[in-house]
Amino acid sequence: MRVLIVGSGKTLYFLCRNFAAKGYEVVIINRNQEECIQLSRQLSATIICGDGSDAGILQDAGAMGADAVLALTPNDADNLVICQLASLNFGVPRVVASANDPDNADVFQELGISAFSTTHIIGSLIEQRASIEQITNLLPVDQGRVNITEIILEPESPVAGKRLKDIELPENALVAVVIRDDRPIVPRGANDLRAGDRVVLITLPENHGPVLRVFTGEGM
Amino acid sequence: MKKDRYIVIVGCGRLGSDLANHLSREGHSVVVIDPVEATFRSLSPDFSGFRLEGDATQLAVLKEAKLGKAHVLIATTHEDNVNLMVAQVAKKLFRVPIVLARVFDPKREQVYARLGIDTVCPTSLATAVFLQSVDQGAGPPERADT
Numbered sequence: 001m002r003v004l005i006v007g008s009g010k011t012l013y014f015l016c017r018n019f020a021a022k023g024y025e026v027v028i029i030n031r032n033q034e035e036c037i038q039l040s041r042q043l044s045a046t047i048i049c050g051d052g053s054d055a056g057i058l059q060d061a062g063a064m065g066a067d068a069v070l071a072l073t074p075n076d077a078d079n080l081v082i083c084q085l086a087s088l089n090f091g092v093p094r095v096v097a098s099a100n101d102p103d104n105a106d107v108f109q110e111l112g113i114s115a116f117s118t119t120h121i122i123g124s125l126i127e128q129r130a131s132i133e134q135i136t137n138l139l140p141v142d143q144g145r146v147n148i149t150e151i152i153l154e155p156e157s158p159v160a161g162k163r164l165k166d167i168e169l170p171e172n173a174l175v176a177v178v179i180r181d182d183r184p185i186v187p188r189g190a191n192d193l194r195a196g197d198r199v200v201l202i203t204l205p206e207n208h209g210p211v212l213r214v215f216t217g218e219g220m
Numbered sequence: 221m222k223k224d225r226y227i228v229i230v231g232c233g234r235l236g237s238d239l240a241n242h243l244s245r246e247g248h249s250v251v252v253i254d255p256v257e258a259t260f261r262s263l264s265p266d267f268s269g270f271r272l273e274g275d276a277t278q279l280a281v282l283k284e285a286k287l288g289k290a291h292v293l294i295a296t297t298h299e300d301n302v303n304l305m306v307a308q309v310a311k312k313l314f315r316v317p318i319v320l321a322r323v324f325d326p327k328r329e330q331v332y333a334r335l336g337i338d339t340v341c342p343t344s345l346a347t348a349v350f351l352q353s354v355d356q357g358a359g360p361p362e363r364a365d366t
Contacts, residue, residue: 077277077301103279
């Protein structure tokens with residue numbers, strides 16, 4: 001598998017190291033001469049110094065016969081043209097462009113180039129991990145020594161469908177109220193929790209994270 | 221060409237500003253986009269169009285320029301790739317009827333002709349004019365001592 005990568009910076013470096021470890025043949029195209037020298041010392045890849053959106057440079061880098069071309073420069077217009085040249089001029093079967101402006105991920109797709117937006121990916125990862133949307137800190141009591149937090153149970157929550165007494169909570173934590181269909185329930189051990197429930201929790205700072213994990217199931 | 225077209229010009233350098241001044245004077249509605257505000261100084265005092273400070277490779281900027289309503293887009297920046305990207309976006313996403321891009325590198329011109337993007341390559345144009353002049357013997361004036 002021969003992969004051509006146009007770009008710079010740490011992402012490029014670690015990506016290449018990763019690909020090289022998998023046994024891929026990696027060729028890097030980078031405009032900056034100093035960075036090229038440094039990359040050539042750090043990586044066992046072929047490094048070409050030049051403009052990756054220039055057909056001549058792509059040819060020197062062996063675009064003809066490459067299995068994939070990745071365009072990771074900080075300039076969206078360059079990434080598009082690199083991928084189009086690779087695909088149209090050199091018949092590279094797989095070309096992928098990075099879209100710095102998240103809107104451009106869709107734009108590139110419309111123009112026939114598969115694309116991804118790092119901002120988009122990181123954003124959705126953070127939302128998933130931290131569940132920003134589903135957790136609301138209601139109020140700190142006694143200068144933050146007690147937290148009251150509301151959490152909305154997602155269908156994939158490990159406690160959805162369980163009875164309260166079967167849920168193992170860390171010490172000093174309490175499910176104070178469950179709001180289901182706009183009706184508050186002060187739950188007992190025999191009550192169950194369901195997806196969509198808004199659960200109001202009382203926690204202490206030292207067990208806040210672990211308690212939330214019991215309800216979200218995510219290993220933060 | 222009718223005199224009331226809505227024309228978007230990307231890049232306000234020598235070419236962009238010159239085009240904008242001409243087209244505005246002819247009575248068209250012109251919007252000029254450039255990321256550097258200072259470049260708008262090259263627009264003439266009687267330029268009656270709009271100036272939009274922004275990067276035309278961002279979809280949001282093109283929407284702000286109301287590209288969907290434009291009859292013509294001309295991409296004149298000094299970066300080939302920016303012109304080619306903006307031209308494609310204008311043609312394929314905003315369905316602008318007339319789209320032109322300036323491209324310096326003749327090699328790129330050929331690829332984009334295949335994608336249906338009309339390009340103007342100053343290098344190729346100059347080459348053609350020079351070659352024609354040479355052919356017709358209308359080159360530099362003949363020297364008096366020969």
